[in-house]
Amino acid sequence: MAIERHLNDTVHVTNLEWFVNWSRKSSMWPLGFGLACCALEMIAAFVSRYDLARFGMEVARPSPRHADLMIVSGTASKKMIPAVRRIYEQMAEPRWVIAMGACACTGGIYKNYAVVQGIDRHLPVDVYIPGCPPRPEALLDGILQLHAKVMKEQSIRNPRVTRVKVAGE
Amino acid sequence: MNQEGIRDRLVSKFGEDVVSDATMFRDQLCVTVTKDKIREICRFLRDEPDLAFNFLSFVGAVDNYPRTPRFEVVYQLNSLRHNHRFRIKVRVEEAEGGLGSVDSVVDVWPTADWHERETAEMYGITFNDHPDPRKLLLPEHWTVFPLRKDFPLEGTDDTPDLPPQTN
Numbered sequence: 613m614a615i616e617r618h619l620n621d622t623v624h625v626t627n628l629e630w631f632v633n634w635s636r637k638s639s640m641w642p643l644g645f646g647l648a649c650c651a652l653e654m655i656a657a658f659v660s661r662y663d664l665a666r667f668g669m670e671v672a673r674p675s676p677r678h679a680d681l682m683i684v685s686g687t688a689s690k691k692m693i694p695a696v697r698r699i700y701e702q703m704a705e706p707r708w709v710i711a712m713g714a715c716a717c718t719g720g721i722y723k724n725y726a727v728v729q730g731i732d733r734h735l736p737v738d739v740y741i742p743g744c745p746p747r748p749e750a751l752l753d754g755i756l757q758l759h760a761k762v763m764k765e766q767s768i769r770n771p772r773v774t775r776v777k778v779a780g781e
Numbered sequence: 782m783n784q785e786g787i788r789d790r791l792v793s794k795f796g797e798d799v800v801s802d803a804t805m806f807r808d809q810l811c812v813t814v815t816k817d818k819i820r821e822i823c824r825f826l827r828d829e830p831d832l833a834f835n836f837l838s839f840v841g842a843v844d845n846y847p848r849t850p851r852f853e854v855v856y857q858l859n860s861l862r863h864n865h866r867f868r869i870k871v872r873v874e875e876a877e878g879g880l881g882s883v884d885s886v887v888d889v890w891p892t893a894d895w896h897e898r899e900t901a902e903m904y905g906i907t908f909n910d911h912p913d914p915r916k917l918l919l920p921e922h923w924t925v926f927p928l929r930k931d932f933p934l935e936g937t938d939d940t941p942d943l944p945p946q947t948n
């Protein structure tokens with residue numbers, strides 16, 4: 613790092629893509645959005661004991677237009693799905709999705725007519741967190757996995773484009 | 782008033798024929814009444830001062846498939862004034878090429894509104910003269926009745942995730 617030394621360590625030189633990824637993962641704002649019992653564990657992860665603020669995530673946005681991350685925390689009933697898809701479509705790129713809990717991953721204990729058998733039928737999921745419900749530690753681990761994934765993205769060379777899935781995909 | 786007393790009041794008002802069946806289970810009397818009279822019976826139970834069933838706890842249904850008559854609609858009554866409870870049922874036949882029906886009791890107890898809407902969408906029973914006969918919980922575009930015994934729990938092609946137009 614010759615140039616840094618040349619300027620008496622007053623600047624840092626880095627790679628732009630790394631820098632963009634680092635900014636994204638360091639202030640990833642989740643959508644304030646919960647579907648069922650798992651949402652309570654998500655709320656527990658937000659408040660002081662587990663303190664998501666440590667990861668720059670304390671601002672849960674009530675508007676999808678400000679949010680980067682949708683944590684699908686809970687059972688997605690079929691009647692709710694048009695609303696969930698609409699909320700996702702309103703989020704600005706780049707956007708990420710965590711499927712939190714057995715219900716969001718697979719439908720969980722509800723293998724029945726009213727529940728979507730996995731939110732990945734409708735949204736492109738980045739991280740799946742198993743558990744019924746997953747403890748806040750598991751959610752934090754999932755979020756850190758997502759951060760690691762974001763750091764590997766080619767945010768400049770190959771920007772991500774995500775869409776809701778259409779039937780049969 | 783005890784439950785036999787309530788039944789006797791019903792019989793003395795509407796005649797022997799009105800109670801077609803009565804079962805006692807765990808000290809709870811369950812009386813099956815004739816379907817055509819349900820609204821009059823409910824109004825009577827609500828308005829008599831010594832009965833005063835001023836609170837309808839719920840309306841639900843039972844599917845006795847494959848027995849006939851197939852459905853029973855259950856009314857659980859509660860009197861907040863006298864602190865007594867009473868359960869009445871009516872039998873509803875599955876109609877050929879249509880839905881069985883029973884008179885709505887919304888004009889007796891307004892709370893019956895949502896209970897009857899849920900019962901209607903889940904079992905396919907029509908409540909005559911219901912003021913707002915839309916679905917309550919299920920997606921608008923479904924045409925199935927999921928709490929019927931012959932409906933597969935995991936759903937059918939008629940329970941899609943999305944309404945057809947947004948696919």
Ligand code: SF4
Nearest residue numbers: 649650713714715745
């Ligand atoms: S995974 Fe368990 S805790 Fe989470 S929404 Fe489903 S049933 Fe509730």
